[in-house]
Amino acid sequence: xxxxxxxxxxxxxxxxxxxxxxxxxxxxxxxxxxxxxxxxxxxxxxxxxxxxxxxxxxxxxxxxxxxxxxxxxxxxxxxxxxxxxxxxxxxxxxxxxxxxxxxxxxxxxxxxxxxxxxxxxxxxxxxxxxxxxxxxxxxxxxxxxxxxxxxxxxxxxxxxxxxxxxxxxxxxxxxxxxxxxxxxxxxxxxxxxxxxxxxxxxxxxxxxxxxxxxxxxxxxxxxxxxxxxxxxxxxxxxxxxxxxxxxxxxxxxxxxxxxxxxxxxxxxxxxxxxxxxxxxxxxxxxxxxxxxxxxxxxxxxxxxxxxxxxxxxxxxxxxxxxxxxxxxxxxxxxxxxxxxxxxxxxxxxxxxxxxxxxxxxxxxxxxxxxxxxxxxxxxxxxxxxxxxxxxxxxxxxxxxxxxxxxxxxxxxxxxxxxxxxxxxxxxxxxxxxxxxxxxxxxxxxxxxxxxxxxxxxxxxxxxxxxxxxxxxxxxxxxxxxxxxxxxxxxxxxxxxxxxxxxxxxxxxxxx
Ligand code: MSP
Numbered sequence: 001x002x003x004x005x006x007x008x009x010x011x012x013x014x015x016x017x018x019x020x021x022x023x024x025x026x027x028x029x030x031x032x033x034x035x036x037x038x039x040x041x042x043x044x045x046x047x048x049x050x051x052x053x054x055x056x057x058x059x060x061x062x063x064x065x066x067x068x069x070x071x072x073x074x075x076x077x078x079x080x081x082x083x084x085x086x087x088x089x090x091x092x093x094x095x096x097x098x099x100x101x102x103x104x105x106x107x108x109x110x111x112x113x114x115x116x117x118x119x120x121x122x123x124x125x126x127x128x129x130x131x132x133x134x135x136x137x138x139x140x141x142x143x144x145x146x147x148x149x150x151x152x153x154x155x156x157x158x159x160x161x162x163x164x165x166x167x168x169x170x171x172x173x174x175x176x177x178x179x180x181x182x183x184x185x186x187x188x189x190x191x192x193x194x195x196x197x198x199x200x201x202x203x204x205x206x207x208x209x210x211x212x213x214x215x216x217x218x219x220x221x222x223x224x225x226x227x228x229x230x231x232x233x234x235x236x237x238x239x240x241x242x243x244x245x246x247x248x249x250x251x252x253x254x255x256x257x258x259x260x261x262x263x264x265x266x267x268x269x270x271x272x273x274x275x276x277x278x279x280x281x282x283x284x285x286x287x288x289x290x291x292x293x294x295x296x297x298x299x300x301x302x303x304x305x306x307x308x309x310x311x312x313x314x315x316x317x318x319x320x321x322x323x324x325x326x327x328x329x330x331x332x333x334x335x336x337x338x339x340x341x342x343x344x345x346x347x348x349x350x351x352x353x354x355x356x357x358x359x360x361x362x363x364x365x366x367x368x369x370x371x372x373x374x375x376x377x378x379x380x381x382x383x384x385x386x387x388x389x390x391x392x393x394x395x396x397x398x399x400x401x402x403x404x405x406x407x408x409x410x411x412x413x414x415x416x417x418x419x420x421x422x423x424x425x426x427x428x429x430x431x432x433x434x435x436x437x438x439x440x441x442x443x444x445x446x447x448x449x450x451x452x453x454x455x456x457x458x459x460x461x462x463x464x465x466x467x468x469x470x471x472x473x474x475x476x477x478x479x480x481x482x483x484x485x486x487x488x489x490x491x492x493x494x495x496x497x498x499x500x501x502x503x504x505x506x507x508x509x510x511x
Contacts, residue, residue, distance in 0.1 A: 005042035007250040008034060011258050012051035012096060012234050015075035016060035019082045020305035021336060022259070022291050022298045025324050029288070029404075030257050031088040032321065035461030036401060039484045045250060047238050048083065049094035050076040054227030055206070056129050058213035068213050072097060082308055086317050087465070094238040096231055104237035105230050106218045108277060109204075113219050117163045117276050123203050126152035130301055132227050133265065138197060147261055148301055160205040160223060167272035168199045174271070174281055182267065183403065184331040187260065187287040191267045199268060204229040232270045236279070255284040261297075263287055286404060289333040298336060306336060315509065318463040319345045325406040325462055342509045352417050354506030357456075357470060359424065360448050364498040367433045367441060373495040380446040381491045386423060389416045390451060394488050397458050413455055420451050449474070449496050457487050466505055473499055 010030045013023050027048055034044040052072040061071035076095050083090060094101060112118045125134040130148035134155075144151050172195045175181050175188060182188035205223040206214060214224030239250040258266055266285055274281055290297040293304040311320060323344050328334040368374055381387070393412045400408040427444045453474055460467040460479035468478040475497040479487075486492060 002043050003246075003249045004045045004253055006034075006037055006044045007239070007254045008044060008046045009235050009254065009256050010046075010048040011256075011262060012049045012094065012231050013079055014056065015050045015052050015072050015079070016057050017300035018075065019079050019308060020298060020300065021308060021311070022305070023079070024082070024086065024308045024320075025291055025328075026257050026259065026288070027083055027088055027090075028086065028321055028324055031086075031090070032325065032461045033257075033404075034089055035464060039457075039461065039479060041483060045092075045239075046090045047092045047094060047235070048088075048090045049092070049234060049238070050079050050096070051227065051231040051234075052076060052095055052097045053214040053224070053230055054132050055211045055213075056132055056227075058211060059129070061213075069097075085309060085312065092238055094234050096234060101234055101237040102215050104241055105215050105225055105233050107242065108233060108273075109225065109229075110218045112162065112276055113160075115276075117166065118160055118204065119163070120158065121161055122156070122158045123161070124154065124156040125203070127155045128152040134203065136197065147297070157207055157210070159203045159207070160217065160220070161201040162204045162229065162273070162276070164202040164268065164272045165199050167275040168195060168268070170275055171195075171268070171271040171281075174275075175267075178281075180284065181281065182285045182287065184287065187263060187285075187331065191263065194264060194268060202226075202229070202269060202272075228265050228269055229273070232265065232273060235270075235282070241279075251279065252283065254282040255286060256282055257286045257288070259288050259290060261290070287331060288328065288404075289331055291328070291336045292333050293336060295335070297333075315341075315345075318466045319349055319506070321462050322349060322410075322459075326410045327407070329407055330404040342511060345506070346508050348414055349506040350504075350508040352414060352421070354504065356417050356421055356424075356448075357452060358502075358504055360445070360452060361473065361498055361500040363429055363433075363445065364449075364496070365500045367429070367445075368498065371497065373497045374442060374445065374449070375495055376446050376450070376491060376493060378491060380443050381450065384447045386416070386420060386447050386451055387490050389419055390454060390490065393455065394458070413458070416451065416455065420448055424448060450490060450493070453493060453496075454488050454490075457482075469502065470505060473501055475499065 008030050010026050013019065030046055030048065034046045037044045057072060058068055061068040064071060080093055109118065126140070127133070128135050128145040128148060128150065130150060131145060135145055135152050139146065172192070175191060179185065179188070182191060204226045205217055206226055208222055208224055211224060214227065215230050217223045217225060235254065235256065236247070236251065240247050256266060271281055292298060296302055296304060298305050323341055326348065327340065327344060364374070393409065393416055396409040396412050400406070429441055429444045432441045432444060453471070453476065456467050456470045457479050471478045476493070
C-alpha cells in the first residue's frame with residue numbers, strides 16, 4: 001500500500017463473548033470512515049482484531065469447559081466471520097495470541113525494564129474482572145464498578161509496576177496542547193478531570209499461580225503480562241513496530257475508535273506507555289457513546305444484546321449501517337430498539353429516499369422507454385433551488401462527516417429529499433408527459449436525477465451495496481474510480497440511461 005493518509009483502528013474485542021451490535025457499531029463506523037476517505041482518494045488502512053489474554057478469558061474458557069487456546073481460536077474466528085459477513089473492509093485482523101504481537105510486547109517490557117520504568121513491589125487494590133483493571137476508590141459507586149455493577153475483589157500481591165505517574169504530567173501537557181486529540185471535546189475534558197486525581201503506577205503483571213493465560217514477562221518467568229499492557233500494544237505491533245521502516249508513516253496518522261468504556265485505558269495507560277517508549281501520541285482518539293437497551297448499556301454481562309448475524313438474516317445490513325449513523329449523535333448514548341429501527345427504516349429509507357428513487361426511475365422507464373437517454377444540458381440545470389440545498393449537503397458532508405457528526409449531514413440530506421419529492425409533486429411530470437412536452441419534462445426530471453445521483457454517491461460509504469446498485473441502474477459504474485469533486489459537480493453527467501430493474505430498493509418492513 002502507498003503511504004497511508006489515515007491509519008484507523010477499532011478496539012480489540014474480548015473473545016470471552018460473541019460479537020453483538022455494540023461491537024458491530026464501532027467496526028462498521030471504522031469501515032464507513034474508510035470508505036468515506038476513499039471517495040476523496042485518500043489511502044486508509046484499517047486494523048481490527050481480538051484481545052485474547054487475561055483472567056476474564058481464562059475464566060470464560062474454564063466455565064465453558066473448553067481448552068483456553070481452542071476457546072480463543074473459536075471465538076476470535078467468530079468475530080472475523082461476522083465482520084466478513086457484514087462485508088467490512090478491514091486490512092488487518094490482529095490477535096494478541098499471535099507471535100508477531102507477543103514479540104513486541106516482550107520487546108517493550110524489556111526496554112522499559114532496562115530503563116527502570118518497570119519495577120517490582122507489593123500492591124493491594126480493588127480489581128474488577130469485567131474491566132480487567134484495578135478500580136480507584138473515586139470510581140466506585142456504592143462500592144461497585146459503575147460499568148459492571150459488581151463488587152471488585154480485593155487483591156493483594158507482589159507484582160511488577162510501570163512508572164505511569166512519571167509520565168502523567170507530560171501526557172497532560174500534550175493533550176492540553178492539542179484540542180482535537182480526543183474527540184468530542186467533552187471526553188478530552190473528562191480525561192483532564194481524571195488527571196486532577198493522583199495517578200498511581202500501573203500494575204502490569206499477574207503471578208502465574210493466579211493467572212497463567214498471558215504473555216510471560218521476559219525478565220521474570222513467574223509472571224505474565226497484565227492484559228491491558230499487552231492488548232494496547234497491538235496498535236503498534238500490527239504495523240511492525242519497532243523494525244518496519246514504514247512504521248512511522250502509519251503511526252503519525254493514527255486514529256483510534258473506541259466507546260467511552262475504555263477511555264481511561266486509552267488515555268492514561270496508553271498515553272503514558274507511548275511516552276515511556278519514546279513514541280508520539282496517536283493523532284486522534286475518537287470516542288463514541290453506548291448503544292443502550294432500555295437505558296442500560298448493551299453488553300454480554302447484562303445479557304441484553306442484539307446479535308448481528310441474526311439481525312442481518314432478518315433485516316439485511318444496509319439499513320443497519322444507515323440507522324447506526326443517523327440515530328447516534330457522535331459521543332452520546334443512544335437506545336437501540338426494534339421500534340426505533342423499523343420506524344427509522346420505514347420513514348427515511350422506504351418512504352422518503354426509496355420512494356424518491358422508485359418513482360423517479362419508474363417515470364424514466366415509462367417516459368424514456370427502449371434505451372432512450374435523457375440528455376442533460378447546462379440550461380436544464382442552471383439556478384435550480386434544489387442545487388443550493390445540495391451544495392449545503394455537500395459542504396456538511398465534507399466538514400461534519402469528517403468530525404463524525406454524521407447525523408447532521410444525514411438530516412440535511414433527508415430535508416433535501418423532502419424538497420425533491422415536493423418538487424415532483426408540484427411540477428407533476430405525469431401531466432407534462434401526457435401533454436407530450438419532452439423539453440419541459442426533461443427540465444423537471446433533470447434536477448431530480450442529479451440530486452439522486454450525487455446523494456447516492458455520497459451515501460455509498462454508508463450503504464455500499466444498495467447505493468452501488470442504484471448508481472448502476474441510473475447508468476453509472478458506482479462510486480469507485482470517480483473522484484468526489486468531479487462526481488458531485490452539478491451537471492457532471494451529460495446523459496442518464498436508466499435501466500430500472502428493482503421495483504423497490506427499500507421494501508417497507510411490515511410488523
Ligand atoms: N479488549 C478491550 C479493548 C482493548 S483495545 C486495545 C475491550 N473489549 S470489549 O470487547 O469489551 O470491547 C469494547 C468496545 O466494544 C467498546 O469500546 C466499543 O467499541 C464496543 N462496544 C461494546 N459494547 C458497546 C455498546 N453497548 N455500545 C457501543 N459500543 C460498544 O474493551
